[in-house]
Amino acid sequence: MTGPRVRAAAERLFARHGYAAVSMRQIAAEVGIGAGALYHYTPDKQALLRDMMRSHLDDLLSAWAQADPGGEAVARLDAFARFHIRFHLDRPDAVFIAYMELRSLEPETFAEIEALRKQYEAVPEAILLDGLQSGVMQVTDVKLGSMALIAMLTGVNTWYRDGGRLDRAAVEDVYARMALGMVGVQTVAV
Amino acid sequence: MTGPRVRAAAERLFARHGYAAVSMRQIAAEVGIGAGALYHYTPDKQALLRDMMRSHLDDLLSAWAQADPGGEAVARLDAFARFHIRFHLDRPDAVFIAYMELRSLEPETFAEIEALRKQYEAVPEAILLDGLQSGVMQVTDVKLGSMALIAMLTGVNTWYRDGGRLDRAAVEDVYARMALGMVGVQTVAV
Incomplete structure (x- = not known):
């Protein structure tokens, strides 16, 4: 316990x-x-930080494996945007630490954590590549597209507060639409 | 000195x-x-942090005042995206502190810094509002659009390294295109 x-x-x-x-x-x-x-x-503080970051990223990867609807790229990107916002809003401290304390990891641990982050970055990369190849998305660079999406969506954590002007569902709607627009998919206004 | x-x-x-x-x-x-x-x-460490954050945001606002081409919304958003990436890549430590150490500001100083941040967030807000009203952009919510843009563009700091696969000009091109796509402006592939 x-x-x-x-x-x-x-x-x-x-x-x-x-x-x-x-x-x-x-x-x-x-x-x-x-x-x-x-x-x-x-054993020490570094082990605590490592476990914290590793389980944050493990949880993220397995939660997406559950949430991933599969299928075609536009619906998958919509689902990914909503999933990412929800998952990150639920754990503000873990997200803050995952970004801020990379500087505090010893080199070997840093490499291990980086590998998990890259595994997650590969999720939107694969979706964008599929969308590009199937002709439903316009993407100049799938790697940059993935980084841009993740940064945009994680940014919700910096300003969103429950009880504010928009609830989580409304925020998800607006961001999913922007995420799709970013790769050239225009949706109807929400 | x-x-x-x-x-x-x-x-x-x-x-x-x-x-x-x-x-x-x-x-x-x-x-x-x-x-x-x-x-x-x-006088103390808090005053150092306050001066650091304030001059970072003052510099940002006056640099944009210089870089702002004025005129129509699409060209202005393109210029803003490129400006934001350039300004932030040049000062990684200041940017990191500006985001991370908001937690360390005393309440009065926090309010002062927040006011400067909001002044900067109003820059893309005004561009998006103009684009929406002149019918050249599709924006569901200009405030969220502004936050999404800023987070996406600032995110370049987390992964960009000089000497990597893409140089700064190429990164600016790709991101400017994504920024425009996000608000429904499709540009030709770069």
Whole structure:
């Protein structure tokens, strides 16, 4: 039971103060255990960061495997845009850390995390390539298209607040339409 | 002469380790002055962060005022996309801090920085609104369109490296085309 609590506490603290500013002692205090007991769950802070980032990306990949409707490229890109927004809005701290604390990973861990990120970037790449080859999308560069889509969609995390002008469903509609427009697919106004 | 060196040293250290993990003593050591001498240039670390973020956004707003071609919406959006990428690629540390360390601003300073950010977000908003009203763009929501554009374009900073597969001019071309596509303007393939 303590394992998930340790990870949740570390995630909160890393997101709030940054990895380098947080000590194992602070994490233990946040969980409400002794500093010695914390080492029962994790060898060090770097292992915590690595597990956090790896499970974030593993979860992302397996959640998409579930959500992927398959089939033709336009419907798949629409589904991907909505999925990406939903998944990321549900975990703001994990997303923030995944982007910000790449700088704090040791080289070997960085390579491992980068490989998982590239696996996810390959998802929209494959959709765009399919759309391009089947003549339903206009894409100059599928790699840049994938990076642009991911950045645009993840950006929702920086401004969206529940209870604001638009609810999540409305935001998904608007962004899915922009994502399709970006690759030359014009949809009817929502 | 020491003022700019203090700011540059603080920027490097904040970007590398995060604001909360960096001490005034470390900043002084990075500049090569005594900790006491540092207080001659800035009252505290918060003032350094505030000046850094404020001058980043002031520079951004005045650089756009220079780069803005005016005139019709499609050409202006093309110019904006290229400008935004160029400006941000030139200052990776400042951009990283501007996004990451909003969490570290005291409430009053946060409000001041937010106001400057909103001034910049109003730039693409106004272009999209003009494009919508003149019938050359399809935009469901100009505010979301502005946020999506800015996130997409700033995202170049996360992956672009000089000497990679595409040079800056090629990246600008591809992104300008995607930015226009996002608002329903189809351009010829580049």
